[in-house]
Amino acid sequence: MYVRKTMTLVEDIRNTVDSMKHSEMKKLYKGNNIPLDTPLHSDVKRVIEKILWKEAPDLKDKMPESWCKIEDGISISFVHAHEPSVNTHCHFETPLDDKLKLPPTYSRYGTDCRIEQSDATALIKEWLLGIKDQEKNKKETEDMFEGIKTQLTTFMSKHASLNTAIKDLPELEMYVPQEYLDRLAEETVRSKPAKSTLDDDDDEVELDMEAITRAAIAHRITSSGT
Numbered sequence: 619m620y621v622r623k624t625m626t627l628v629e630d631i632r633n634t635v636d637s638m639k640h641s642e643m644k645k646l647y648k649g650n651n652i653p654l655d656t657p658l659h660s661d662v663k664r665v666i667e668k669i670l671w672k673e674a675p676d677l678k679d680k681m682p683e684s685w686c687k688i689e690d691g692i693s694i695s696f697v698h699a700h701e702p703s704v705n706t707h708c709h710f711e712t713p714l715d716d717k718l719k720l721p722p723t724y725s726r727y728g729t730d731c732r733i734e735q736s737d738a739t740a741l742i743k744e745w746l747l748g749i750k751d752q753e754k755n756k757k758e759t760e761d762m763f764e765g766i767k768t769q770l771t772t773f774m775s776k777h778a779s780l781n782t783a784i785k786d787l788p789e790l791e792m793y794v795p796q797e798y799l800d801r802l803a804e805e806t807v808r809s810k811p812a813k814s815t816l817d818d819d820d821d822e823v824e825l826d827m828e829a830i831t832r833a834a835i836a837h838r839i840t841s842s843g844t
Contacts, residue, residue, distance in 0.1 A: 619804040621780040628774050634793050638837045639763035650708045661739045687720040695730040773823045792834035
């Protein structure tokens, strides 16, 4: 069946790309929570208390808890190596039976506890590298899908129908909602072979076929759960 190119069709294709992007971004995002009862959590707790007691470290174990601030959560910022302007912020939480013992002068409404690279343990540095890689992968994924969306939008602008678009780019099917593909598959009595609307004089649309195919196949595999 002849399926005319409409702005709604183009927007639905763009929405499909966005849906794929959000799905992949969600899969990549592991968050920056620090799990309880892990060596990393223990390291961070020790570092926080060390930093906040640095003016009188000898008093930490001598001062009664009733004189101190006992907290089960605190806002912290990790400074990345070689990127002092880039911080990783998170809310550090503790178990109820192992709360933070902080100086009497501590206020939870002040600035974050700032953890410099010089304060970080090997475990904390490794965790921060993982956070940085996660952000890098998310940015690359976002850029890839935005590029695909732009390319497919430009490609569709060169066609008057979905028939000719898929004839020229079979991979487009992976980004077209099923309702349009179902209409495309319907037989009509007076159907004619689809002809490309691309003229020889038209500027050729540059398509990253590897990215277009790889992204769609990866999304299909993830969605099917295989």
